Amino acid sequence: MxxxxxxxxxxxxxxxAIDPAVLESMRPFLEEFFANPSSGYGFAAQVREAIEEARQQVADLLGCEAREIIFTSGGTESNNTAFYSALEAAPDRRHVVTTAVEHSAVLRPAKDLENRGYAVTFLAVDKAGQLNLNKLADAIRPDTTLLSVMWANNETGVIFPIEKVAAIAREKKVPFHTDAVQAAGKIEIKLGDVPLQFLSISGHKLHGPKGVGALYVNRLARFRPLLRGGSHENNRRAGTENTASIIGLGKAAEIARAKxxxxxxxxxxxxxxxxxxxxxxxxxxxxxxxxxxxxxxxxxxxxxxxxxxxxxxxxxxxxxxxxxxxxxxxxxxxxxxxxxxxxxxxxxxxxxxxxxxxxxxxxxxxxxxxxxxxxxxxxxxxxxxxxxx
Ligand SMILES: Cc1ncc(COP(=O)(O)O)c(C=O)c1O
The missing domain is CATH 3.90.1150.10 (Aspartate Aminotransferase, domain 1)
Incomplete structure (x- = not known):
């Protein structure tokens, strides 16, 4: 050892590593407060309230509204959900734009789409790992259903100018998703100033627990759930909530914002x-x-x-x-x-x-x-x- x-x-x-304060915030929800948050009694309401507090903490980190946050099992699920939702919302559009340097949790869904007959444009980067925004704008077509560009690269740390990319997507009227798994908690994200539809984060990259994450969905965006079943997360992500981890993610977001x-x-x-x-x-x-x-x-x-x-x-x-x-x-x-x-x-x-x-x-x-x-x-x-x- x-x-x-x-x-x-x-x-x-x-x-x-999990922050000790995050672990402490989770502990009561693994021990005493074990109720299923969907149950009707007061014991469950306490758990529901804690989940809503976590939702607000995550929203505060990202500068958005709490109702725009859906808890997921992590960055991978958030990315897949954004893809699925955008595609389902506009089934006759058959083109996706992303970059050649995305994490596999975007690249693989994108490559899968190619195998299913979609056209996918993988934007090149220069020697420093930067995107050419003119080429990005030119790549968007009338049948483009989603633009997905990561906020910061996991291997090199190179940050893309997401505000500018979002402005292009808005002008071209294309839904925009950003994988912000490496950016969240490390650099400021103010969604109030950035017009985008979907943003993914993951708990374990910001000193929170593994197996939990969140997807921001702009309140005006069309949304289709990836996981269907119960009415959890306001009918947007079925499955009994991973309560302790959600509480931990909220605490991790609060600490990241403060520090x-x-x-x-x-x-x-x-x-x-x-x-x-x-x-x-x-x-x-x-x-x-x-x-x-x-x-x-x-x-x-x-x-x-x-x-x-x-x-x-x-x-x-x-x-x-x-x-x-x-x-x-x-x-x-x-x-x-x-x-x-x-x-x-x-x-x-x-x-x-x-x-x-x-x-x-x-x-x-x-x-x-x-x-x-x-x-x-x-x-x-x-x-x-x-x-x-
Ligand atoms: C940029 C990026 N996106 C997505 C993921 C996947 O996140 P998760 O491990 O929570 O599924 C990672 C993890 O390495 C990542 O670095």
Missing amino acids: IRPEELLYLDNNATT MRDEQGRVRKMRDRFEQCLLERISGARINGAGADRLPNTSSIMFDGIESGAALLMLDQRNVCCSAGSACRTGSLKPSHVLSAMGLLGDEARGSLRFSFGRFNTNAEVDRAVKIVPEVITKLRALSPALAN
Whole structure:
């Protein structure tokens, strides 16, 4: 067993540690307040009220109305629901626009649509991972049923100009969904100022529990539920509510909102120092997405002459947790689709590692990381000619 104090957890885009205050908020709903929120007695009403408070907390984080929040099982379900809803609401429109760098929880539903005869446009990005908004506008057709563009990229942290994308979608009268799973809690989201129809978030990326998330549905948007059954969530998502996790998500949203300013600054300082030290200490290293607006916590770095799988193994031996691209890709030999879309060659993409910082990282951990990572890269580079023989 690795003791927590030995662990160097730099993989906060994969998941985050639950905040102790979140855990405490959940506990009563796993112990005493176990009622089914749909039941008719007062004991259940208490649980319903707590769920409504959580809905308000999530709405406050996003700057929208509580009635625009539907609780789901996570980012994946939220994304799938947005797709399904938009498609069902306009069945004769057969074209979808998204980007080449989305998380698989958007890419896979989009590719599935292609197999079902839809036309799907996957927008390219430039070397810094940025979108060309003119091309985005040109890609929208009269039969486009949905535009789906992530708020921030999970691998590189590159932030897309969602306000501008939303303005284009509005002008073209196309429903717009954004996967904000990596953005929520890390950067400000003010839905009052952004005209979009659907937005996805996930509890476990903001120090909340896993297996819970939310979908924002603009109160004026046409909506069709993905899961049908009981009348939960105002007939928009059937299934007995995952009460404790919903309460936890609400608390996590409240904390993220309260701490956002301070945390952004603190985390950005750690991330920037980490990058600066590595670039100074390791030759042939480059930041993927440098030059673009990036999340304050994410660092995707390409190291010449290494293979990320081997690097991850060695880092794991030193109790460093990070990833090659997204956690979902662990074990895959294929280079990251995000880095490939940014024009990295196979070897460059395969030589990239993602480090992502969070609330519970400390400066002392950055000190350790900037010692260990160069040692590992140097060792790997020394080994690689031998491996090639
Ligand atoms: C950008 C993005 N979208 C969606 C998801 C999926 O969220 P969940 O794990 O809650 O299904 C993730 C998780 O890695 C993500 O990073």
